[in-house]
Amino acid sequence: MTEHTGRAAPVAPAAGPGSGGAPAGERAAPGGAAAIRAEDVSFGYPGRPVLRGVDLTIGAGELVALVGLNGCGKSTLLRLMAGLLRPDSGRVLLGAEDAGHLTRRAAARRVALLHQTGPPVPGMTVRQLVRQGRYAARGPLGMLRDAEDEACRRALADAGVREWADRPVDSLSGGERQRVRLAMALAQDTRILLLDEPTTFLDLRHQLEVLGTVVRLREERGLTVVMVLHDLAHAARFAERLVALRDGRVAADGLPREVVTPALLAGVLGVAGRVGTDPEGGWPVCYPDHPLPLAD
Numbered sequence: 287m288t289e290h291t292g293r294a295a296p297v298a299p300a301a302g303p304g305s306g307g308a309p310a311g312e313r314a315a316p317g318g319a320a321a322i323r324a325e326d327v328s329f330g331y332p333g334r335p336v337l338r339g340v341d342l343t344i345g346a347g348e349l350v351a352l353v354g355l356n357g358c359g360k361s362t363l364l365r366l367m368a369g370l371l372r373p374d375s376g377r378v379l380l381g382a383e384d385a386g387h388l389t390r391r392a393a394a395r396r397v398a399l400l401h402q403t404g405p406p407v408p409g410m411t412v413r414q415l416v417r418q419g420r421y422a423a424r425g426p427l428g429m430l431r432d433a434e435d436e437a438c439r440r441a442l443a444d445a446g447v448r449e450w451a452d453r454p455v456d457s458l459s460g461g462e463r464q465r466v467r468l469a470m471a472l473a474q475d476t477r478i479l480l481l482d483e484p485t486t487f488l489d490l491r492h493q494l495e496v497l498g499t500v501v502r503l504r505e506e507r508g509l510t511v512v513m514v515l516h517d518l519a520h521a522a523r524f525a526e527r528l529v530a531l532r533d534g535r536v537a538a539d540g541l542p543r544e545v546v547t548p549a550l551l552a553g554v555l556g557v558a559g560r561v562g563t564d565p566e567g568g569w570p571v572c573y574p575d576h577p578l579p580l581a582d
């Protein structure tokens with residue numbers, strides 16, 4: 287994995303995509319293209335409504351952080367964007383295509399989703415697991431394409447896990463496995479990357495390294511990235527746009543320096559606190575104080 291300086295990609299509001307004064311949801315995407323568009327999306331599990339009328343456009347090339355309390359629907363929204371769930375009403379478009387009409391394989395050629403999975407298959411090596419990320423790129427008979435080995439090699443290197451390629455995944459620590467999951471998602475080689483808590487289990491150093499890698503890959507390859515982060519400091523620093531969900535709805539959407547306020551902390555994240563500005567980087571810095579009772 288390439289070293290990241292720690293001086294994050296100040297996701298240059300002035301020059302970056304998504305900058306400008308318009309509300310983020312209405313902002314024109316770079317080149318005018320929307321990579322993902324959720325249109326009035328509602329979804330629930332049996333007896334449990336989760337998302338209620340979500341309208342959200344992610345422009346091609348944007349780097350967006352999705353934040354919100356546990357259970358507010360962040361992972362569910364990513365699964366809808368990945369075509370793994372179908373909305374009860376509304377629709378999710380990937381480019382011009384309705385994600386709900388795509389086969390799993392077709393969706394996986396467009397979108398890679400890093401998510402928390404169950405325990406690894408005993409004895410399966412890192413290389414074997416990362417190769418599974420190539421399933422959508424294979425032919426219907428599972429024939430390997432020439433590009434497969436190269437894509438896997440590149441994904442192992444990008445995620446910084448090449449040295450573990452021949453180790454069984456079940457012999458790795460939680461943080462090491464998390465980076466292997468990132469490699470598996472990168473091996474899909476898609477233009478859209480959805481990352482559900484990509485820094486879970488990682489020590490601070492590796493959190494910064496993984497987020498730096500995401501920023502770098504997005505810049506180098508023009509990827510569209512939506513990542514769920516619980517660490518608001520990281521969301522504010524590494525993403526150029528922050529979307530907050532509350533009770534299954536978009537409660538805030540905009541540039542981190544506009545959106546990260548004491549009102550967001552209190553009203554959306556249930557925390558009393560102050561917000562300052564990093565003197566060097568210019569991104570917002572939160573000083574959370576104490577939890578607040580959650581309003582219904």
Ligand SMILES: Nc1ncnc2c1ncn2[C@@H]1O[C@H](COP(=O)(O)OP(=O)(O)OP(=O)(O)O)[C@@H](O)[C@H]1O
Nearest residue numbers: 331332334336354355356357358359360361362363
């Ligand atoms: N497969 C499922 N069946 C039933 N309910 C589910 C299922 N998956 C999630 N839920 C419920 O849907 C709601 C939203 O879950 P989701 O995982 O999208 O939340 P989240 O915002 O990602 O939470 P967290 O921050 O804890 O990961 C929660 O109340 C959860 O219990």
